[in-house]
Amino acid sequence: MSFGGASGNAKVFRPTPPDRGSFPLDHDGECQAHMQVYLDCLRSSRSRERVPPDCRLLAKEYLSCRMERGLMLKDEWANLGLPEDKKGSRVADVPENRS
């Protein structure tokens, strides 16, 4: 890194490591089906709006697939910003009709 050279320059970009580290690679494609469903959902929504809640639930499906197969550390959904399994989740309370 530039020692003292970039001090005062607020625009220097410093890549930071991810918070939980790196995903282990899914070499055997165990969760590929979930990924495909999620991507199809993204494409169908045309990305004109925010990621629709259905697609976020599919993302949750993908991540839970990873967790089950040991490709990701198990964690609470609240820590990942995804709706809990119970009803009355956080994500759904942002109204879609705002857009």
Next chain:
Amino acid sequence: MPRIPVIQIHSYRVSAARCVRQRRCELRHLSTSPIASAAEHPTAKDSPHATMFNTPASGIDANIPLAKRMKELGITVGDLQREHARREQLKNRTSGYYALSLLVGTLALSYASVPFYRLLCQKTGWAGTPIAEGATITPDRLIPVDSNRKIIVRFESDVSRSLPWKFEPLQRQVTVTPGETALAFFKATNLSNQDIIGVATYNVTPDQIAPYFSKIQCFCFEQQQLRAGEQVDMPVFFFIDPDFDIDPQMKHIHEVVLNYTFFKAKTNASGQYLTVPDAAGNEIASQIPIAVSSSGA
């Protein structure tokens, strides 16, 4: 209080009683000139030595010749010399111990400074060290902002020329709200017939959003091995900090480009991959690129 006779010998002071008892004398200095010869010449009142010998001391008649006084108390010149030698030796030994302790202290400090510095950097993030203390993103940061704000995140990918991989994003863009987590995928294919290890870094444009762009989990900065001909999906789980919405300097930003670039992990002459530990003690490939990668290579 019994008066302790004191003998003044060329500005030395000897506690005579103690000398007699313990054969040990209190001396401040010792001159090498024979003491007796000086005492042979009783001083006149106005000579320079007279002042010393005539200094009032309790119970001493300064006119008694010095040699006689010493003989009375049983002190010999040899005693005085031995005493001086003993004191010198003690002084030298003390300063020797001080010097040795200083040396040992400096050595210990120099050994302890390496882990101490590492700890300090990790805790304070000094000198650009990333603070890697486990999950620092708390659930309260992951609540979507209740506003109309939408950010379009586009994905770009690059591959270094020395890496025979095909690397592309699987979606062109994702629209997110600050505070909302999003999942995106990249696909990497090893086109060669060897197992290759690659390392990825990322870049976010515009630069101002970089402090707000947080990745919960991705595939960057760690070596990822692809077997020959293998194809694998690489997810990125990220979000934009909700404070982005209230920052007035970020009001004009609506699009973000997230660019991942894959490099080949460095190998030495015999084909072994080289790793270098970083400040946190983790092993990373030795050429983690920090500079901005060129888009559209």
